[in-house]
Amino acid sequence: xxxxxxxxLTFSFYAFLFLIAASWYFVIGVKNASFLExxxxxxxxxxxxxxxxxxxxxxxxxxxxxxxxxxHAFTLTIETLQMSIMAIGFSTIVMFLTVIPAAxxxxxxxxxxxxxxxxxxVFSLIRISYIFSRAIPELxxxxxxxxxxxxxxxxxxxxxxxxxxxxxxxxxxxxxxxxDYRPIRNLASAGAGRAQILMYGVxxxxxxxxxxxxxxxxxxxxxxxxxxxxxxxGGLGQEFKLSMSFFHYTEITLLLICYLILVIIADFIxxxxxxxxx
Amino acid sequence: MLSFDLHKRKxxxxxxxxxxxxxxxxxxxxxxxxxxxxxxxxAEIFAAMLTPDLSLDILRLAVExxxxxxxxxxxxxxxxxxxxxxxxxxxxxxxxxxKSSRTLMKGSFRGVLGFMRAxxxxxxxxxxxxxxxLSPYAAIFALAIPYGGILGRIFADMINDVPEEPILAxxxxxxxxxxxxxxxxxxxxxxxxxxxxxxxxxCAVRSSAIMSFVGLGGLGYQIQLSLDDLHYGEVWTxxxxxxxxxxxxxxxxxxxxxxxxx
Numbered sequence: 001x002x003x004x005x006x007x008x009l010t011f012s013f014y015a016f017l018f019l020i021a022a023s024w025y026f027v028i029g030v031k032n033a034s035f036l037e038x039x040x041x042x043x044x045x046x047x048x049x050x051x052x053x054x055x056x057x058x059x060x061x062x063x064x065x066x067x068x069x070x071x072h073a074f075t076l077t078i079e080t081l082q083m084s085i086m087a088i089g090f091s092t093i094v095m096f097l098t099v100i101p102a103a104x105x106x107x108x109x110x111x112x113x114x115x116x117x118x119x120x121x122v123f124s125l126i127r128i129s130y131i132f133s134r135a136i137p138e139l140x141x142x143x144x145x146x147x148x149x150x151x152x153x154x155x156x157x158x159x160x161x162x163x164x165x166x167x168x169x170x171x172x173x174x175x176x177x178x179x180d181y182r183p184i185r186n187l188a189s190a191g192a193g194r195a196q197i198l199m200y201g202v203x204x205x206x207x208x209x210x211x212x213x214x215x216x217x218x219x220x221x222x223x224x225x226x227x228x229x230x231x232x233x234g235g236l237g238q239e240f241k242l243s244m245s246f247f248h249y250t251e252i253t254l255l256l257i258c259y260l261i262l263v264i265i266a267d268f269i270x271x272x273x274x275x276x277x278x
Numbered sequence: 279m280l281s282f283d284l285h286k287r288k289x290x291x292x293x294x295x296x297x298x299x300x301x302x303x304x305x306x307x308x309x310x311x312x313x314x315x316x317x318x319x320x321a322e323i324f325a326a327m328l329t330p331d332l333s334l335d336i337l338r339l340a341v342e343x344x345x346x347x348x349x350x351x352x353x354x355x356x357x358x359x360x361x362x363x364x365x366x367x368x369x370x371x372x373x374x375x376x377k378s379s380r381t382l383m384k385g386s387f388r389g390v391l392g393f394m395r396a397x398x399x400x401x402x403x404x405x406x407x408x409x410x411x412l413s414p415y416a417a418i419f420a421l422a423i424p425y426g427g428i429l430g431r432i433f434a435d436m437i438n439d440v441p442e443e444p445i446l447a448x449x450x451x452x453x454x455x456x457x458x459x460x461x462x463x464x465x466x467x468x469x470x471x472x473x474x475x476x477x478x479x480x481c482a483v484r485s486s487a488i489m490s491f492v493g494l495g496g497l498g499y500q501i502q503l504s505l506d507d508l509h510y511g512e513v514w515t516x517x518x519x520x521x522x523x524x525x526x527x528x529x530x531x532x533x534x535x536x537x538x539x540x
Binding site: 008009012019020022023024026027031043046047050051078079081082083085086089131132135136137139140143144147148149150152153154157207211223224226227230231240244256259260263264267273 | 400414537
């Protein structure tokens with residue numbers, strides 16, 4: 001046993017070294033990307049122009065000194081906030097509906113003291129849907145969803161929710177697998193139904209942990225709202241892309257400031273409330 | 279005390295529900311939320327899910343772009359790891375000698391890490407592409423900076439959570455700060471560092487796939503091109519390749535984690 005572990009670990013180690021070497025070789029050798037070329041005269045000129053643009057050097061209209069653009073950016077910020085809350089709300093609802101049969105100890109009957117053959121079928125179906133949903137990045141979901149829904153914050157929220165319910169589901173199912181099974185068995189043997197087990201047995205024990213995971217995902221969603229906006233799903237991201245296309249660099253700075261404020265607030269709230277939940 | 283706790287929890291739940299309800303008001307439900315042909319398109323897309331395009335050309339393209347995605351992710355991740363190790367150790371404050379210098383070091387380097395990870399990798403990518411063109415380095419740096427920030431913060435937390443006794447023993451034996459770091463802190467957090475890095479590696483593959491959006495190639499780029507041509511079958515082929523890639527890495531990291539715990 002000990003020898004096997006050693007070989008697998010060393011194998012992984014060398015495999016990683018090989019992968020890293022191969023990727024760098026691919027980037028430098030095959031793609032001919034030279035590092036020094038990044039700092040060629042032209043690029044330095046472009047970069048300095050771009051950054052000067054961001055700080056509004058030598059421009060007539062500077063968006064981040066303008067009251068109107070601030071108020072516009074503020075409405076967009078609120079929209080983005082709404083989108084993130086909606087996204088986490090949707091994924092939480094779907095997660096709650098699916099998480100119980102997705103736990104391994106429910107499927108094999110150790111938790112509820114009843115064994116049914118179809119539990120395994122449901123278990124694997126839900127687990128496959130989790131893997132499927134979290135393997136596809138939110139941006140790809142958004143690109144697909146935007147074909148179906150009208151542009152706005154709803155498709156963005158749905159795309160974010162589609163990606164995150166798989167992650168939330170996996171994390172929360174693991175929480176259920178780790179819970180103390182004795183109180184829940186007690187309920188099951190007293191004849192409690194599925195909903196009753198959920199309400200009185202599972203929820204009270206796992207809710208604090210669920211909440212901390214939900215808040216953690218919300219924080220991540222906040223950061224990704226800007227990305228789904230790129231494909232037309234509303235909020236700060238959409239405006240960001242528009243300003244990028246029109247070369248309105250000072251607007252980009254303003255939007256980035258708003259975005260950073262949102263992210264910092266989300267960080268702060270999730271940190272504090274995790275403490276509060278504990 | 280217990281009743282107060284329950285009360286607190288109920289208030290919190292109610293507050294969160296209200297927030298969710300408020301967010302729903304942001305949508306204009308009256309005008310209809312679907313495109314006029316939305317349901318038809320949805321049916322087409324989901325029908326294509328079962329019939330992905332498996333012609334030889336597309337498969338070859340998919341393998342090529344999977345490798346591109348993986349290569350960018352690996353290169354970016356290796357840079358991120360270096361960044362995270364250096365800044366993370368500095369941000370944990372174990373190298374500082376006095377109390378005030380420790381707080382200063384912790385505060386400033388944690389701030390740097392926070393800034394690195396606050397901006398999403400795609401935004402970094404966009405900024406890099408805007409400033410120095412469509413170079414693979416734009417993708418690699420765009421991955422390395424936010425991932426370095428996340429990893430660095432977690433590494434710093436891990437180092438701070440190391441139990442104090444072994445370190446005190448080392449110090450009593452006359453070890454310097456650096457010796458404490460290499461023989462005390464790092465060995466005790468090595469395993470958790472590796473498993474967290476593996477988990478992040480999986481995320482990096484997904485992120486590297488969407489780097490495409492700014493025109494840097496890879497699986498996401500192909501997905502976007504096929505979507506623009508309305509070839510839904512091809513879209514799903516590329517998506518399945520992405521899923522396989524992610525599952526492979528996930529499986530590997532799970533195996534590694536299990537072996538390391540033994």
